[in-house]
Amino acid sequence: MKTIWAIAANTFRAAVRDRILHGIAGFAILFILFTLFLGSISLGEELIIIRSIGLGGIYLFGLLITLFLGGSLMHTEIERRTVYLILAKPVSIGQMIIGKFLGLLMSIALVIAVMSVTYLCVVWYQGGGFDGAALPAIGMTILELALFIALTIFFSTFLTPLGATIYAVIVLYIGHSLSLLVQFVRTSGALARSAATAASYLFPNLEKFNIRNEALHHIVPSSASLGFTVIYALCYIALLLALATFMFSSKDL
């Protein structure tokens, strides 16, 4: 655990000093502040507009940062040969991958936290008070991004950064379309239903993490539902990191 923590802390330290990350985070904060203006031109729907675009912005910028940092994570380690300095020490590949995952997750969670504080301040400033209903939605966003980090790490063990990013975005798209797809093929033939069922088992159902609409209407999902989603995410993340470890182990460095 000490080794994993050391790698996580190191990854976090290196990531938060990245100037491009600072740039994206700065732009994200400006974007959330910009919702004040969007709210002001929305004819009586200020808070709904601010909360809707604000929560969406937190998700989108979190995703952007994950793609930017996660897609190249393992590839850069190999290309720059920094991996030699880690794996020549008493560190297993699994420990390195879990440490990298946690470090990246901490960096992204920090940026999300900063964006969330800005969002809560904006909502409060507009007279919406403390938007407690947004917190589960933000928590689910972090959980989805955690799964997405695991996905990009998995792809980056055997693809170039561009390839890893493209594949991760494709899975993201499929993951958000699964529920719709399963509903759509309900009245279709057996083959289409089987294909949709297979896809729903293979790809992560990312719509489970999207409770932003509920948050807009101050609906907080039940703890059982949230708990199930957390377990679902943890299982998927564990599986992806195990696969990433397997893929990386088969490499000659």
Add this chain to the structure above:
Amino acid sequence: MIEIRSITKRYFEDTAVDNLSLTVGKGSVFGFLGPNGAGKTTTMKMMVGLVHPDEGTILINGTTPRECVTREHIGFMPENPSFYERLTGLEFLMFCGRLFPKTRFSAEAHCRTLLELLGIIEAADRPIRGYSKGMKQRLGFAQALVNEPAYLLLDEPLDGLDPIGRREMKLIIKKLRGDGTTIFFNSHILADVEEICDAIGIIHRGTLVYAGAVAPFCQGRPLEERFVAVIQEREKVIPFVRHSE
């Protein structure tokens, strides 16, 4: 003791290391020589578990480097080491120390002592991206020493250093030998090898040509002269088959 037993490593059709066997005695300095592409770096990567031999075994102090416990006693400096450029030298060294079970290896005082030994203490708190090649080489050496290793594996440790830096490194290597550290290193700078090594191994196209003490190999001539003669002789016997394929 380092025991390399009949290791072979192939990359597709190309045999990088072919049935190599070597023994390096405890507390000795062993120079591993060979022309570019001879298989020196591949051998060293196998010795630290970064690459796995297709055949044969490597034992360091009786256990294989694939086991984490073996690597607790190994210090490794790769050729032209790369670092996390946004960290400072001290942060990087402390990070390396934290990868070992003993907590004192990551202590700031221990890491500062190492940076001082390697002559880069003034740059300890500066980001690595501002380091010169020589400074990075010294930091690479420092991270290899962070765990006070019993076995030190160095890939071209003197590369990129100025004459003063080379002199300092050689003094450190000699001191470590005096302390009982077993040192295995690759180098193209044969005058340095001749000066500090107890024994040498020469590899050519993956095959071991010579392993033993320096003096019998040199036969009263400079190491460089003998090395070139032996390699040229081998080139005549085995023309560039692999490279022309």
